[in-house]
Amino acid sequence: MMTPLIELRDLRKVYGDGPTRFEALSGIDLTIWPGEFVAIVGSSGSGKSTLMNLLGCLDRPTAGSYRFQGSEVSELGAEELARLRRESFGFVFQQYNLVNNADAISNVEVPALYAGIDRKTRRERARSLLERLGLGDRLTNRPSALSGGQQQRVSIARALMNGAEVILADEPTGALDSASGAEVLGLLRDLHAEGRTVILITHDPAVAASADRRIEIVDGRIVSDSGGSNAQPPAVQRKKPSRSTGGLAPWEAAAIAWRSLRANRFRTVLTLLGIVIGVGAVIVMLAIGDGARDEVVSRIEQMGSDLLVVRPGAPGQRSAEATLTAEDAAAIALLPGIRSAAPEISGSMTLRAGLQDLRTTVLATSEDYGDMQNWPVQQGDFLKSSDVDAYAPVVVLGQTVADALFPGGRDPVGAWVLAQNVPLQVVGILSPKGATSWGTDQDDIAIVPLTTGQLRLLGQRYLRSITVQVERGADVHAVEAAIDALLLERHGLRDFSIRNRAALIASVEQTQETLTLLLGSIAAVSLLVGGIGVMNIMLVSVTERTREIGVRMAVGARPRDVMAQFLVEALVVCGLGAVAGVLVGVVVTWGISALGTPVLFTLPPIVGAAACALLIGLVFGLMPARKAAQLDPVRALGAD
Ligand code: ADP
Ligand code: MG
Numbered sequence: 001m002m003t004p005l006i007e008l009r010d011l012r013k014v015y016g017d018g019p020t021r022f023e024a025l026s027g028i029d030l031t032i033w034p035g036e037f038v039a040i041v042g043s044s045g046s047g048k049s050t051l052m053n054l055l056g057c058l059d060r061p062t063a064g065s066y067r068f069q070g071s072e073v074s075e076l077g078a079e080e081l082a083r084l085r086r087e088s089f090g091f092v093f094q095q096y097n098l099v100n101n102a103d104a105i106s107n108v109e110v111p112a113l114y115a116g117i118d119r120k121t122r123r124e125r126a127r128s129l130l131e132r133l134g135l136g137d138r139l140t141n142r143p144s145a146l147s148g149g150q151q152q153r154v155s156i157a158r159a160l161m162n163g164a165e166v167i168l169a170d171e172p173t174g175a176l177d178s179a180s181g182a183e184v185l186g187l188l189r190d191l192h193a194e195g196r197t198v199i200l201i202t203h204d205p206a207v208a209a210s211a212d213r214r215i216e217i218v219d220g221r222i223v224s225d226s227g228g229s230n231a232q233p234p235a236v237q238r239k240k241p242s243r244s245t246g247g248l249a250p251w252e253a254a255a256i257a258w259r260s261l262r263a264n265r266f267r268t269v270l271t272l273l274g275i276v277i278g279v280g281a282v283i284v285m286l287a288i289g290d291g292a293r294d295e296v297v298s299r300i301e302q303m304g305s306d307l308l309v310v311r312p313g314a315p316g317q318r319s320a321e322a323t324l325t326a327e328d329a330a331a332i333a334l335l336p337g338i339r340s341a342a343p344e345i346s347g348s349m350t351l352r353a354g355l356q357d358l359r360t361t362v363l364a365t366s367e368d369y370g371d372m373q374n375w376p377v378q379q380g381d382f383l384k385s386s387d388v389d390a391y392a393p394v395v396v397l398g399q400t401v402a403d404a405l406f407p408g409g410r411d412p413v414g415a416w417v418l419a420q421n422v423p424l425q426v427v428g429i430l431s432p433k434g435a436t437s438w439g440t441d442q443d444d445i446a447i448v449p450l451t452t453g454q455l456r457l458l459g460q461r462y463l464r465s466i467t468v469q470v471e472r473g474a475d476v477h478a479v480e481a482a483i484d485a486l487l488l489e490r491h492g493l494r495d496f497s498i499r500n501r502a503a504l505i506a507s508v509e510q511t512q513e514t515l516t517l518l519l520g521s522i523a524a525v526s527l528l529v530g531g532i533g534v535m536n537i538m539l540v541s542v543t544e545r546t547r548e549i550g551v552r553m554a555v556g557a558r559p560r561d562v563m564a565q566f567l568v569e570a571l572v573v574c575g576l577g578a579v580a581g582v583l584v585g586v587v588v589t590w591g592i593s594a595l596g597t598p599v600l601f602t603l604p605p606i607v608g609a610a611a612c613a614l615l616i617g618l619v620f621g622l623m624p625a626r627k628a629a630q631l632d633p634v635r636a637l638g639a640d
Contacts, residue, residue, distance in 0.1 A: 002033065002034065003069060003070040004031045004032065004033055004067070004070075005032050005033055005034045005036075005068070005069060005165070005166065005197055006030070006031065006032040006055060006066075006067070006068055006166075007030075007031050007032075007065075007066070007067040007068075008028050008029060008030040008031075008054075008064065008065070008066055008067075009029055009064055009065040009067075010027045010028070010029060010063070010064040010065070011025060011027070011028040011029075011030075011054065011061050011063075011064035011065070011066060011074075012025055012026060012027055012028075012061060012062050012063040012064050013025040013047075013050050013051075013054060013059070013061055013062050013220075014062040014063075023220060024047045024050040024220050025047050025050055025051060025054070025061075025220045026219070026220040026221055027064070027221065028051065028064070028220075028221070028222060029222070030215070030222065030225075032197065032199070033197075034165070034195075034197055035192070035195050035196070035197055036197055036198075036212060036213055037188075037189070037192040037197075037198045037200070037211045037212045037213065038197075038198070038199045038200065038211055038212070038213045038214075038215060039200045039201075039202060039207070039208035039209075039210075039211035039213070039214050039215070040052070040199065040200070040201045040202075040215050040216075040217060041201075041202055041203060041204075041205065041208045041214060041215070041216050041217070042203065042216055042217035042218060043203060043218070044203060046217045046218055046219060046220070047217055047219070047220040048170070048201045048203075048217055049170055049201065050220075051201075051217065052168055052170050052199070052201050053634050054066065055166075055168060055199060056085060056089045056091060056166075056168045056554070057073060057076075057081040057084045057085050057089065058081075058085065058091075058553070058554060058633045058634050058637070059632075059633070059634045060074060060075075060081075061074050068084065068088070069088075078558070078559050079558055079559070082114075082553065082556055082557060082558040082559070082561075083556070083558075085553070085554060085555065085556045086111060086114055086115055086162055086555065086556020086557075087115070087162060087164075087556070088164060088165050088166055089164050089165075089166050089167075089168055090111075090156075090158070090159025090160055090161075090162070090164030090166070090167045090168070090555075091159055091168050091169075091170075091554045091555065092152070092155050092156055092159050092167065092168070092169035092170070092172045093155065093170055093171075093172075093637070094170055094171035094172065094174040094175055095175060096143070096148070096151040096152055096154070096155045096175075097155065097547065097550075097551045097554075097637065098143040098151055098154060098155060098158075098551075099143075099548050099551065100142065100143050100144065100263075100548075101142070101259050101260060101262075101263035102142070102259060103139065103140045103141060103142055104130060104135060104138050104139055104140065104141050104142075104143075104146065104154045105123065105126045105127060105130060105139040105140065106126075107143070107154055107155075107158055108126035108129055108130060108154060108157045108158045108161055109122045109123065109126045109161065110158060110161070110551075110552065110555055111158060111161040111162045111555035111556055112125065112126070112161050112162060113248055113249075113252050114247060114248055114552070114555065114556045114557045114558065114561055115162050115556065116247060116248075116249070125161065126157065126161065127139060129157040129160055129161065130153075130154070130157050132157075133153040133154075133156060133157050133187065134153065135150060135153055135154065135157070138150060147180070148175055148176050148177070148180060149176055149177070149179075149180025149181075149183055149184065152172060152173075152175075152176060152180070152184050153183075153184070153187065156172075156184070156187055156188075156191075158555065159555075160191070161555075162555075162556065164196070165196060165197060166196070166197045166198075166199065167188065167191055167196055167197070167198045167199070168199050168201075169188060169198065169199070169200045169201065170201045171201055171202055171203070172184050172185075172188070172200065173185060173202070173204070173207055174202075174204075181207070185207060185210050188200060188210075189210060192212075198211075213225070213226050213227060214226040247558060247560065247561050247564070248557065248561040248564055248565065250564070250568060253561075253564050253565045253567075253568035253569075254568050254572055256565055256568075256569075257565065257568050257569035257572040257573075258572065260541065260545070260569060261569070261572065261573065264541075267537060267540075268573065270533075271533050271534060271537040271573055271577075272573060272576055272577045272580065273577075274529065274530040274533035274534070274577070275530040275533070275534065275573065275574055275576075275577025275578065275580075275581060275613055275616075276577050276580045276581040276584055277526065277530065277581070277584075278526040278527040278528075278529060278530030278531075278577075278581065278609075278613065279527070279530070279577060279578050279580075279581025279582060279584075279585060279609045279610065279612075279613050280581045280582075280584035280585035280588060281522075281523070281526040281585075282523040282526060282527060282581075282585070282605060282608075282609040282612070283581070283582065283585025283586065283588075283589060283605055283606055283609055284585050284588050284589050284592065285519055285522050285523060285526075286519055286523065286605035286609075287585075287589040287592075287593075287599040287600060287601050287602075287605065288589070288592065288597060288599055289515060289518070289519040289522075290519075290599070290600035290602065290605075291593075291597065291598035291599040291600040292515070292598065293511070293512060293515040293516070293519075293600075294598070294600055295598055296511055296515070297508055297511060297512060300504060300507055300508045300511065301472075301508060302374045303501075303504055304373075304374075304501055304504060305476075305501050305504035305505045305507070305508050306339075306469055306470045306472070306476065307372065307467055307468065307469055307470070307500075307501060308467070308468040308470065308476070308479065308480055308483065308498055308499065308500050309465055309466070309467050309468070309498070309499045309500075310324060310328075310332070310465060310466040310467075310468060310483065310487070310496055310497070310498050311324075311464075311465045311496065311497050311498075311499070312324045312462065312463070312464075312465075312495065312496055313495065313496065313497060314493075314494050314495055314496070314497065315494070315497040316497075321495065322460075322461075322462030322463075323462065323491060323495045323496060324343075324462060324463040324465070324466055324496060325343075325461065325462060325463060326343045326450060326454075326463065328343075328463070328466060328487060328490060329341045329342070329343035329366075329463065329466045331486060331490065332466060332468055332483055332486060332487075335479070335482050335483065335486060336474075336482070337470060337471050337474035337475070337478065337479045337482070338468055338469070338470060338471060338474075338479060338483075339372075339469040339470065339471045339472075340366075340368035340371070340372060340468075340469050341368070341466055341467070341468045341469075342365050342366045342368045342369045342372055342466065342467045342468075342469075343365060343366060343450055343463045343466050344363060344364070344365045344369070344450075344463060344464050344465050344466065344467060345363070345364040345365075345450065345453050345454060345458055345460050345462075345463055345464050346361055346362060346363045346364070346458075346464055347361070347362055347453075347457070347458040347460070348360070348361055348362070349361075349362045349419055349420055349446075349457065349458075350419075350420065351395075351401065351405060351417050351418070351419050351446055352405075352417060352418040352419075353405040353406060353412075353415060353416070353417045353418070354405075356404060356405045356406070356407065357405075358401060358404040358405060360398075360400075360401050360444050360445060360446055361444065361445050361446070362419060362445075362446050362447075362448060362453065362457060362458065363445055363446070363447045363448070363453075364447075364448050364449065364450045364451075364452065364453020364454060364457065364458060365383075365447060365449075365450055365453075366383070366385070366388055366449075366450055367382065367383045367384055367385045367387070367388060367449075368469070369382075369383070369447065369467070370382040370383070370396075370430075371469075372467060372469045373467075375430055375431070375433060376430075376431050377396065377428040377429060377430055377431065378399070378428075378429050378430060378431040378432075379411075379412075379413050379428060379429040380396070380413040380414075380426070380427050380428030380429060381396075381427050381428045382396055382427075382428055382430075382447075383396060383427070383447065383448075383449050387427075387449040387452075388449040388450055388451055389451070390451075391449065391451045391452050391455060391456070392449055392452060393422065393423060393424050393425060393452060393456070394424060394425050394426075394427045394448070394449065394452070395417060395419070395424040395425070395426055395427070395446050395447065395448050396426075396427060396428040396429070396430060396446070396447040396448075397412060397417075397426055397428075397429050397430065397445075397446050397447075398429075398430050398433075398442070398443040398444055398445035398446065398447075399429065399430060399431070399432040399433075399443035400441055400443040400444040400445075401443070401444060401445065401446050402426075402429045405417060412426045412429060413426055413427065413428065413429065414426065417446075419446070419448075419457055420457065422456050422457060424448065424452075430443070430445075430447075468483065476500055476505055477500075480498050480500055483498055484498055523609070523612075527609070527612050527613065527616055528616075530574075530577065530613070530616065531616035531617075531619065531620040532620065534570055534573055534574060534616065534617060534620045534621065535570075535620035535621070535623060535624060537573070538566060538569065538570050538620070538621055538624035538625070539623075539624045539627070541566070541569065541624070542566060542624045542625075542627055542628045546631060546636045546639035547636060547637060547639050547640065549562055549628050549631055549636045550631070550633055550634075550635070550636030550637035550638070550639065551637065552565075553631070553633040553636060553637075554633055554637060559629040559630065560629065562625075562628050562629045562631070563625045563626060563628065563629035564625075565625075565628075566621060566624055566625035566628045566629075567617075567618065567621045567622065567625040569621070570617040570618070570620065570621025570624070570625070571614060571617040571618065571621065572617075573617060574613045574614055574616055574617030574621075575613070575614060575617070577613055578609070578610040578613035578614060579610075581609065581610075581613065582606055582609070582610055585606070585609070586606070589601060
């Protein structure tokens with residue numbers, strides 16, 4: 001005993017609700033056997049297409065039972081229905097419903113994409129189907145370059161692509177001239193002769209006459225059936241092509257995306273532009289911003305945020321005992337994260353040059369002091385390490401001292417001054433520094449080598465202080481802790497204190513944070529704008545291609561295949577935009593830096609911007625892709 005192919009029991013379909021409620025099918029009982037050729041006839045609006053959609057698993061019945069090959073399908077989910085459509089049904093529509101931007105052979109291949117059949121097998125099969133249907137010389141024609149009859153033959157080839165058992169044809173000749181119509185009917189008869197079940201919907205009695213069995217519908221009910229009992233078993237057992245269950249491969253989705261993007265070139269370029277500008281702007285902004293931040297930060301650092309001052313005496317102790325030595329300074333200078341450590345001794349002393357004399361502060365220190373204080377010489381040189389080593393009798397004068405001792409524009413460099421009867425040769429003049437914020441004239445100073453000062457001028461062994469410069473990028477607080485530990489070890493007790501310029505450090509940190517935040521938000525906004533553009537265009541794309549989505553679903557695309565297709569399309573747009581944006585960003589940044597604006601070019605913003613663009617494709621593509629995936633196949637097919 002053979003199982004019926006299709007068994008409908010009291011099948012009902014109700015559209016709408018309440019006052020708009022309409023029962024399109026009111027209790028259909030129907031059995032179709034494998035290998036039948038059935039024509040369903042009825043006037044327009046009688047429910048033929050509704051029945052066809054139910055038979056082809058494009059839609060679910062409101063009530064009743066539908067058994068396909070013995071198993072109930074009326075309760076199946078979207079995935080399983082898609083599988084049935086993919087494997088068992090081939091649709092032929094009145095309007096052909098070909099994908100306009102793909103050529104004939106690609107159109108025929110579509111169902112195989114969703115069955116996961118490899119490209120080579122797919123191509124060969126599509127070619128042989130088209131050749132068999134007399135379109136061997138039209139393989140690369142787009143639908144717009146084919147006649148109606150040819151398009152319908154392409155759509156029949158597509159229906160056969162996955163080896164469908166059942167061909168469902170809804171008014172397949174409705175849009176064709178009589179000759180083409182007869183040709184299509186002939187093809188359907190051939191398919192039936194091969195053993196396929198053909199269900200043909202028509203309102204044309206002449207067309208219906210070519211079928212073996214004729215079922216008439218009026219107002220959603222079967223009013224006559226020329227006989228399903230005398231069904232014939234299939235004349236030929238066909239071999240089905242092997243198929244895998246894998247879905248749409250990502251590269252196939254990318255190929256579909258590419259085709260659709262190319263078909264709308266101008267629109268694609270505009271959307272791309274949004275992403276290109278977004279990514280480019282992020283790269284340029286960050287490069288300029290980082291450059292500017294570096295400059296601002298280094299200016300603040302020049303004010304001394306990278307300096308630590310070690311003083312004798314325990315913290316909080318007012319009158320300090322002398323405890324720090326030049327050896328302490330040398331030991332500190334060897335710690336990691338420290339650029340230099342300058343020991344300092346000072347005293348008040350009268351300097352004389354010729355007839356002029358002046359009481360000033362003499363500072364004995366090392367050669368690092370000038371750099372550390374960002375205090376360059378205006379003339380001559382600063383102290384050298386050899387001066388310190390050799391107890392050299394040299395002095396560097398502050399601007400005030402130089403002016404006082406050498407009035408009338410005499411050049412002091414090379415001249416000798418007397419400091420308490422010790423002759424010192426002037427080797428350099430410091431650039432003017434002005435007063436401190438509390439009014440002390442900083443230029444009223446004479447700087448001598450530490451050794452000279454200790455031994456010949458001030459006669460002190462112990463230091464007033466050690467100024468330490470932290471290396472760029474090193475953590476000031478960690479360095480401070482290291483110095484503390486070192487001196488504690490050397491002295492055995494905390495008879496010193498370390499001070500940092502906390503306010504300046506905080507202002508560096510805050511400036512950095514503020515600038516980073518500012519740059520980050522500019523970057524985020526520009527990418528967001530690009531993303532909204534992508535979302536907008538994807539929504540348009542989904543709306544425009546609703547019918548195509550319907551066709552893809554009819555030939556067996558799962559909701560997630562449709563979703564993947566649109567997500568990949570968004571990703572392709574954003575990926576192309578990211579690549580172009582990186583190029584534009586790099587070129588523009590390079591141009592800006594060539595014009596003299598400081599820029600800091602690093603890899604992370606480039607990688608980050610490109611990654612963000614892809615992420616945006618994913619996030620902003622998700623909503624349109626979901627919208628596409630959730631479309632109802634029947635509605636999608638009905639869209640225009
Ligand atoms: P046929 O294909 O025989 O011309 P259909 O099956 O397309 O007829 O439609 C049968 C009836 O159901 C028609 O009266 C039509 O207006 C109605 N109908 C079809 N689809 C819908 C729908 N989505 N919502 C409401 N009514 C519908
Ligand atoms: Mg119809």
